[in-house]
Amino acid sequence: MSARIRNIVVVVAAAFVCGAAAAKTPVDPARDPKAVQTTVEAAYAKYRGLQEGKNADYIPALAKVDPNVYGIALITVDGKVFTAGDLATEVSIQSISKVFTMARVIEDQGPAAIAENMGVDATGQVFNSIVAIEHYRGSEMNAMVNPGEITSTSMVTGGSYDEIWGKILGIHNNFAGRSLSVLEDVYKSEAETNQRNQAIGRLMFAYGHIKDNPDRATDIYTRQCSIGVNVKDLATMAATLANGGKNPVTGKQVIGADNVPEVLAVMATAGLYDDSGKWLYRTGLPAKSGVGGGIIAVAPGKFGIAVISPPLDAAGNSVRAQNAIADISNALGGNPYSITPR
Numbered sequence: 001m002s003a004r005i006r007n008i009v010v011v012v013a014a015a016f017v018c019g020a021a022a023a024k025t026p027v028d029p030a031r032d033p034k035a036v037q038t039t040v041e042a043a044y045a046k047y048r049g050l051q052e053g054k055n056a057d058y059i060p061a062l063a064k065v066d067p068n069v070y071g072i073a074l075i076t077v078d079g080k081v082f083t084a085g086d087l088a089t090e091v092s093i094q095s096i097s098k099v100f101t102m103a104r105v106i107e108d109q110g111p112a113a114i115a116e117n118m119g120v121d122a123t124g125q126v127f128n129s130i131v132a133i134e135h136y137r138g139s140e141m142n143a144m145v146n147p148g149e150i151t152s153t154s155m156v157t158g159g160s161y162d163e164i165w166g167k168i169l170g171i172h173n174n175f176a177g178r179s180l181s182v183l184e185d186v187y188k189s190e191a192e193t194n195q196r197n198q199a200i201g202r203l204m205f206a207y208g209h210i211k212d213n214p215d216r217a218t219d220i221y222t223r224q225c226s227i228g229v230n231v232k233d234l235a236t237m238a239a240t241l242a243n244g245g246k247n248p249v250t251g252k253q254v255i256g257a258d259n260v261p262e263v264l265a266v267m268a269t270a271g272l273y274d275d276s277g278k279w280l281y282r283t284g285l286p287a288k289s290g291v292g293g294g295i296i297a298v299a300p301g302k303f304g305i306a307v308i309s310p311p312l313d314a315a316g317n318s319v320r321a322q323n324a325i326a327d328i329s330n331a332l333g334g335n336p337y338s339i340t341p342r
Ligand code: GLU
Pocket: 093, 094, 095, 096, 127, 128, 146, 190, 197, 222, 225, 289, 290, 291, 292
C-alpha cells in the first residue's frame, strides 16, 4: 500500500471511529430538547404494537382496564416535560405508592426507622410472600414488598384513620403536584379480595413489626394502592426524586434532599419485584412498578420518567414500560453508573 493510500485509509477509519463515538453521545435535554421529544416518540412508536404480557387479574378491577392504554412522560429536573401517547387515562398507582408512603415515614422518623423495622434487603421471594415473613420473622425484607409496606403504612402516625390517610394522600399529592383521588371501583374490588394481604398484616403484627390495628393498616394500604394517576403524575413524582425531593413543576420541597438516597436505594434493591437485578443491570435506574401497569424510574440529577401500559410480564412488570424506559434512558445517558473516563 502506498503511503498516500495508507493515509487516506487512516483518515477514513478515524472519521468512522469518531462518528461511532459521536453517535453514542447522550441526548442532552438542556441542549437539544427536540431530540429528547424525538427519542420519546420513537420509543412510543416502537412498542405500541407489542402484544406481550397480560393485565393483572387477581384484583378483578385490573383485568377490566383497557390493555391498549399506553403513555410515556419524561420530566427533567428543571421542569421540562416530554410526552407521547395517552396522557389522560388514570390507572391505580398500586405498588408505586409504596415508594411515597415509605418516603413519608423516612421523612418523619428518619431512615433508620425503616431499616430497623422491616429491613432494606431483597427477599428473593414474590412481593406478597408469606414464606419471606416466616424466614426472618418479618425482618430482613423491605418496604417495596407487601409485608414491609403494610408495616410502613402502619408507621404513619395519626389519631384516626382519616388523619393517617390524609398524610398518605398528602405526600402523594405533593409528589404529583396536584390533588389525586382514589379510584373507588379499584379500592372496592381489592378490598373484597385482599384476604392474603390481611393475613400478611396480621403476621407482621404477630411478629411485632406492626404495633397495633393490622387490619386498619392493610385497609389504608389497599386505599393508597387505589389512588388514580396519569402518566404525567407518575413522571412528576419520579422527577421530584430525581431533583433531590423538590418537585420541579411546583417548586415545592416535598421531602428533605438528605432522605432521597435511602428512598432510591430501596427502589434499586427491590423496585421491580423478582426482576429488580435484571432491571438494574439493564438500566442502572432506581425504579418501581405496580400491577396497575405503571413504572416510574429515576435518573438522579437528570430526569424522572414514567410509562403506563397494563399488560405485565411473568414477574409483574409492564412489558412496554420496561422497554420504553430502557430505550429512552439509555439514549439520554440516564444510567448513573455509566461514567465517561477522564
Ligand atoms: N395492591 C396490590 C397488592 O397488594 C399491589 C401489588 C403491586 O402493585 O405490586 O397486591
